[in-house]
């Protein structure tokens with residue numbers, strides 16, 4: 858049974874983790890991921906501007922501070938990272954982030970997803 862134990866916390870792996878041949882449980886995976894997205898290395902490779910990297914890091918810290926689970930932070934961090942990356946290419950001042958701007962970005966991401974679906978259907 859020792860194979861079905863998380864390498865990090867020693868907790869029992871669930872069936873879906875065992876099926877995926879995971880060596881760590883989903884909670885440890887999420888914790889590791891959330892730690893990783895806060896490292897200087899990750900921030901430097903994913904952002905061009907220090908300001909947006911700092912802002913992204915602040916966002917993660919804020920979620921932790923208000924007790925959002927690492928699972929939820931991990932689930933949303935990918936999308937949020939994309940939004941911040943688009944943001945740093947588009948904005949000049951932080952005050953440029955308005956509701957309309959955000960809706961615009963969400964629309965762009967939606968269109969990109971649709972385009973990807975169209976491409977994967979035809980090619």
Ligand SMILES: [Zn+2]
Nearest residue numbers: 863866882885
């Ligand atoms: Zn674990």
